[in-house]
Amino acid sequence: MPSHKRGAIAIFVKTPGLSPIKTRLAASIGAGAAERFHLLSAKAIESVVLRASQEDGALKPYWAVAEKEALDSPQWNRFQTIWQGDGGLGERLCRVYNELMRRHSYVLLIGADSPQMTSHLLGESVRILSQAKDAAFVMGRAEDGGFYLFGGSAPIARDIWLDVSYSAPTTASELANKVKPLGRIKELPLLLDVDTADDLAKLLRASGEDFDLTFEQRALLKWAQESFFLFGARGTGKTLARL
Numbered sequence: 001m002p003s004h005k006r007g008a009i010a011i012f013v014k015t016p017g018l019s020p021i022k023t024r025l026a027a028s029i030g031a032g033a034a035e036r037f038h039l040l041s042a043k044a045i046e047s048v049v050l051r052a053s054q055e056d057g058a059l060k061p062y063w064a065v066a067e068k069e070a071l072d073s074p075q076w077n078r079f080q081t082i083w084q085g086d087g088g089l090g091e092r093l094c095r096v097y098n099e100l101m102r103r104h105s106y107v108l109l110i111g112a113d114s115p116q117m118t119s120h121l122l123g124e125s126v127r128i129l130s131q132a133k134d135a136a137f138v139m140g141r142a143e144d145g146g147f148y149l150f151g152g153s154a155p156i157a158r159d160i161w162l163d164v165s166y167s168a169p170t171t172a173s174e175l176a177n178k179v180k181p182l183g184r185i186k187e188l189p190l191l192l193d194v195d196t197a198d199d200l201a202k203l204l205r206a207s208g209e210d211f212d213l214t215f216e217q218r219a220l221l222k223w224a225q226e227s228f229f230l231f232g233a234r235g236t237g238k239t240l241a242r243l
Contacts, residue, residue: 005105005130009049009122009151010062010082010096013042013112015070022113028197033227039075040220041194042112046078047216049110052122059126060104064096093150094161101155106130108138108151113194115203115220117148118212121188128186129153135183139176142193143202145169154182200224 014021016035026034046061053059061079065071071081082099084092093109100107106129110117117140125138132153140149145168156179164174176185194200204224213221 006058006060007106007108007126007130008060008062008100008104009053009108009110010064010100011042011045011049011079011110011112012064012066012084012092012096013076014038014066015073015075018067018070022195024196025194025200029200036223037194037200037220038112040216040223041115042075044115044214044217044220045110045112045117047214048117048119048122050078051119051214052126055119055123056126058130059122062100064092064109066092088162089166090161090164091158094156094158097152097161098155098158101152106132106151106153108149110149111193114140114142114148114191115194115217116191116206120212121149125149125151125188132183137179137183137185138188139172139185140188141172141190143190144193144195144199145171145173146193147172147175148191148193149188150175152179152183156182 016039021031021038022034025037049061053061063076063079063081064084065073065076065081066084068083070076071083082096085095097107097109108122108125108129121140128138129136129151135152135154137152138149139147142148160178163178165171179185192199192202192206194203204221
């Protein structure tokens with residue numbers, strides 16, 4: 001059932017040609033392939049967000065774009081854009097979250113590199129935040145210790161955002177611990193955040209599971225399956241090689 005409160009969801013993206021894209025992934029599969037993954041994954045996430053916003057007409061999507069000069073880029077024309085701003089990741093998360101909190105009752109922040117995300121997960125996040133009587137938060141942790149989704153129904157001070165170690169195994173735990181005094185936090189299922197070639201291999205191995213995939217999510221998996229193959233037996237140390 002659509003919520004009566006109006007919320008926002010911002011997808012954090014970078015624009016190929018203007019910023020380095022997926023540098024750890026690029027180190028293994030090449031810059032061109034990493035950029036292709038980023039754009040296909042962004043399209044996959046876009047399709048999931050679009051489905052979620054159609055299911056709940058009170059959810060407004062945004063692209064949170066890293067580069068100010070790319071706000072009008074054709075790549076990001078499906079949703080309204082907002083500039084991430086300058087500074088490190090904490091500064092940029094803070095700016096986008098609190099700017100959208102001034103316009104909406106709750107805000108969800110997601111990345112463009114967890115293409116297993118579903119509209120059901122987003123819908124559950126919307127339900128939690130839109131129905132909360134007091135300040136509430138929601139977090140989807142990634143397997144690497146970060147988070148693929150974070151949302152809340154109350155402002156968060158800049159100091160909290162900045163006092164977190166990003167791109168670390170403790171990132172999600174640190175943010176959760178700092179936000180807990182502000183309100184309850186609901187945890188979502190663990191998902192994969194594709195940052196390395198090993199992560200891409202895991203995504204391919206998981207592609208046979210029963211996900212409610214959109215056309216764009218299937219297109220991403222098809223590209224990955226056609227572009228790469230796996231060496232080795234089961235276990236660690238899998239290597240991806242370009243065909």
